[in-house]
Structure formats: C-alpha cells, structure tokens
Amino acid sequence: NTGNVIRLAANTGCTLDLIEPLGFAMDDRRLRRAGLDYHEYAEVRRHPGWEAFLAACKPERARMFALSTHGTRSLYATALAPGDWLVFGAETRGLAPELRGWFAPDRLLALPMRAGQRSLNLSNAVAVTVFEAWRQNGFG
Template identity: 40%
Template sequence: MLHVIFYEPRIPGNTGAAIRLSANTGAWLHLVDPLFDMEDSKLRRAGLDYHDLAHTLVHPTWTDCLKRIPGRIYAFTSHTTTLYTQVDWQDDDALLFGPEPTGLPEAVMDDPHVTARVRIPMVEGNRSLNLANSAAIGLYHAWHTLGFTGGH
C-alpha cells in the first residue's frame, strides 16, 4: 500500500481532496501537525462522504510520522532534476509533500529517512501546482507502476 504525507498542510480543501484521493486509491494519508481544525467545513466539503473510507492518520510530529512509514520516502519539490516518473516505485513507498505556501523545508528533505527528491515537470517560470493535484499526479503514477493493485 502506498502512502501520501502532507507535511504541515495549510489549506483544508486540499487535505479534503487528499482524503478523497486516499479513499479511492487505498493509499494511507499521513498529516503532520501543526494543521487546521479537522472539523473545518472546507475540509468536510472537499472530502465529501469519503472521510470514513479513507486511511488517514494525524501525527503530532515529523518523527512520529516516520515511525509509521514502512518503505522509502520521496520528497516532491521543484528543487531537483529527477522526475517522479524515474522512480522504480515499490509497495509501501511514500510520497511527501510540503505546505502550500512554502513547500518542504530543507531540514525535512535532508532527513536521512528521505530517499530522494523528485519533481513534477511544469512550464518554465511557473512556481507550483495545487497540492492535491500534485499528490494525485504522483500517487496515480506510482499506483499505475504497481499494476493498480487492490483496485478495480
């Protein structure tokens, strides 16, 4: 089973969309504090009625999150030349994404538990994609390379 990690997410609607993504792919969604009120109406609306179908864990710290990730961790960032499509994805791998306004801090990307940095290609001069969209792009590619195991 794949894992998606949102490190200190800031926008409830993006996390709600990721909850729906988790429910529809079977991936675990890990949320690292601090974050917003999990009862936020935007989070609920974006997640629709998928909250009970998703595998979501909230971790008080990055260290606590790491204890629950059994495989490799790939940090998604624009600060690398390696594409997410160049990874030989394996079951239990994790896709790590940073907060919407800033991206992942260097200290997190430099953590020895992080296997590598990868990026999603974009038109030159653009800053970033929406967080939930980035997670969907990366997760569906990884799941595809694993033969959509567990899906139908």
C-alpha cells in the first residue's frame, strides 16, 4: 500500500506524511518494489506521532479532512482546495477512535460503497480521494 501511495504522490505532486507507528519497515524490499523508481520524485516525510506531525507541519485544522468508514459526509459532497490535508488510518483498523474524535463531524469524510461492505483497500481509498481533490481543482 505505501509503495503504491508513494507512486501516487510522485504522479500527482502530493506530499506523503507518514505518522508512526507504521505497520511496516521503510526499508522493506516490497515497499521499494511497489514504489518502483518513484521514491526520488515523491516528497515523503515521517513523524514519530500525531502530535509531532501537527508540530512539524502546522496544518490549519479547518483545512484537514479525515477519511473513515465512520465518516458523516461524502467525499463527493465536499469541496477540496489546494493545501487541504487528507488523513487516512491504518489498513487493518482505520483511524483510531481518539483520532476520529479530533476531527469535527463535517471533516470526517466517507467514500460511497455498496451496503454490507466494510472498506476499500487503503491505497485505493487514497487514490480515489486524491484524484477527486485533483479533479475538483482542474488537475493543476
């Protein structure tokens, strides 16, 4: 998943902020293989935790959106602008409840899915969301 998202970041110009704990090793050969030779074209930053991320990047809270199966608003009912931050949880468990609670309800977004389905693969959810944000802004 992370290799795919690194490749996505390289191709769309997004920055990827990885917030520990990570469920993988950054030097894993599978990660390198999935990212192919795109690592040099993507800006990837690591943070030792959520608070460290907030302190280092200083994102405006009003510009932050989290994607969750618990989301209260559809991605497609949300206007996204350059400079917005998109936050995704772990593949296996999504966003932790305390992190979901950090976001205002209108900042918790969901991707539409058929009834009875749990979630999309993480890298697919990131790709769908990033491309929707990019589309809304004219792919510029």
